[in-house]
Amino acid sequence: MAVRRVVPNIRSEAAQESREFYGLLGFEEVMNHGWIMTLASPSSPAAQISVMTSDKTAPVAPDMSVEVDDVDAAYAVMRENGAEIIHPLQDEEWGVRRFFVRDPSGRVVNVLGHR
Template sequence: MSVRRVVPNVRSEAVPESREFYGLLGFEEVMNHGWIMTLASPSHPAAQVSFMTEDATAPVAPDMSVEVDDVDAAYAAMRESGAEIVHPLRDEEWGVRRFFVRDPNGQVVNVLGHR
């Protein structure tokens, strides 16, 4: 299994203002579902930050997202380790397969793969 990208998820009630602010640093909007917006660097597309008001299908908003090439293997590894699964593995309507797990620091990590 390999990591494709890591994205901090910032809880925000100022999403449009965040787009403007980070735009001054060169970020551009690459995704916006209304409840989550992702900005990326045009020159380094894996350099991203997301701003979210809530999570559309999960009970909590994650602190970061980690995209992996095999989300099922990641889920099996986390379950086998005894890590706390906060949101079970599921296919989302926007084209990702994901689960949430709590890290040793109490942070909620959204582990995902694109279908």
């Protein structure tokens, strides 16, 4: 299993203001589902920040997203090692397969793969 990217998720009710603020640092909007918006650096597209009001299908908003090349393998490893699964493995309508897991510091991590 390989990590493709890691994205901090900032919970905010000020999406427009956040887009403008991070735009000052060179970030541009690359995705916007209404409840989550992702900003990326045009010169380094894997450098990203997501701003979200809440999560569309999960009970909590994650603190971070980790995209992996094999989300099913990541889910199996987490379960085998007794990690706390917050949101079960499932396919989402926006084209990702994902689950949420709690890390040792209490942070919620969205582990995903694109279909």
